[in-house]
Amino acid sequence: MAGRALPKALIASGTEAADAPSVPHGVETAPGLAAVAVPQHHVGNDIRALRKSRGMTLNELCDALGRSIGWLSQVERGQANPSIPDLKAIAARFGVPVSFFFRNADAPADERGWIVRAHSRAAMGSPEDGLTEELLSPDIGGDFEMIRSVFAPGARREVMAARDTQDGGYVVSGELEMTIGGVSYLLKAGDSFQFDRQPYGWVNKGDRPAEVIWIISPPTY
């Protein structure tokens, strides 16, 4: 059962892929292991992930920005830098705060892309309605995203049309009444749920916040 042991934790190097233009990813090797691609971190990655999650092409996005395709392609691969106004336009187009692109900026280099610390999570969406959402996923390019949602007492959302995603959740604290596929359930701390492409809604009828770890696959942001 015990897997193959590896040399004790290597120290993360701050090294980035040197200069070879044909190698878009840094490569870290460990004895006895195949080379592992470690993605670089720049706003281009986020822009691409956001664009893909909306099923948009470079063409559609650069139209919305009034820029050329070539430039946008370069931006997404970290070969060109969007200006602040560009970033604002992009953020607006996707409905995320501009700060989203800098959510990991102050994290240690070796944690970036792997870890998100409790005190440095990025806020998602607008904190309306008594719902706050924070991104737990350190990297947006994965098969699923993890979100920490806090539902204020009294907060409620009508049942929404089904998204084309699979959702799951775990109630860490508080109580939340969820309506999934037309049926309501009162969920308490420790309860979990999972559903596939169902309409859902929620109400916090309790007197304290409900904290839920929410999983969405594929990511929507």
Next chain:
Amino acid sequence: MAGRALPKALIASGTEAADAPSVPHGVETAPGLAAVAVPQHHVGNDIRALRKSRGMTLNELCDALGRSIGWLSQVERGQANPSIPDLKAIAARFGVPVSFFFRNADAPADERGWIVRAHSRAAMGSPEDGLTEELLSPDIGGDFEMIRSVFAPGARREVMAARDTQDGGYVVSGELEMTIGGVSYLLKAGDSFQFDRQPYGWVNKGDRPAEVIWIISPPTY
């Protein structure tokens, strides 16, 4: 932003698909909604999900059981019933406790497949090593699985070879040192991580249990 409102929660009916052999799923309709397929629940579903997650064919599994393909096909679709010895052999083949197949047996009919209550989670694997794992996912057939892992103080696992999965986690309480892709991180309550096909290991160096909500995609069970 607010989605289309729907009639307030319908009461879940205990109805199962009547008898039409050409309709393998029950169908529940709600006013204004397209008919939604509600999967039936029988051990066959679990057997199929387990088999698929191991990349096994009907042929391979029925060989291991000393049964015919046709019969196994029927079992997986709920048209034949495996005997207790059959179930034991199947469970053994997949390394799950036989009770795994009955984890939802006493849950209310309308919750089965959607909700898992805190007090009725199924244990996974063997509770060796100071690691206990409970399945949070109510249904195994999804794109990801959710697990609640509790790491006892002092528990440790050497770095294991990478699985072909994407993993993510959220530390609910306690502290856990995780080694991901050769680098170690001390994670505390509220911290989260995510990685893709990386070797990983863990140690609980603290003096109380570490509780982690773990996501695996695709599921492994």
Next chain:
DNA sequence: GAAATGAAATTATTCATAAGAATTTCATTT
């Protein structure tokens, strides 16, 4: 007679190929 089998029928997957769309590259322009 119910349970199980095994061969035939059906369905799903894989592989190869081509067409079109999307993206990247890079010489040139702003």
Next chain:
DNA sequence: AAATGAAATTCTTATGAATAATTTCATTTC
């Protein structure tokens, strides 16, 4: 230096044949 736009490349989608996997069901077995 930043950005463009056309050419080159890569990626995605559609198609169909070949194979593998699964389901069906008439027959056999207990």
